């Protein structure tokens with residue numbers, strides 16, 4: 001099989017031509033560095049995405065906290081993760097890096113807070 005992938009590992013955004021079979025990546029070209037190999041292989045055989053969203057917080061100085069998946073989740077699970085987060089309600093205070101959902105929808109990834117939320121004054 002053949003395809004084109006835009007490498008997003010750095011801002012250069014190389015458009016990489018790739019060839020692969022059922023089990024492995026066979027060739028890439030037009031990449032400016034070797035990092036494209038792992039990126040393209042991941043996109044073909046195990047595409048993952050970082051999900052960013054917000055979660056409700058009770059008794060906080062603001063009502064929502066920004067969160068993200070860590071590490072990225074399988075692309076096929078992104079919608080399920082978003083649906084799950086719609087029902088999560090935290091209690092203030094929340095600190096940056098707090099794990100607010102462990103092993104979200106069985107992906108092995110955690111949802112972590114990316115903003116500090118103080119108790120409402």
Ligand code: SF4
Nearest residue numbers: 007010013014033036
């Ligand atoms: S192939 Fe290398 S230079 Fe090109 S976008 Fe990917 S990381 Fe950047």
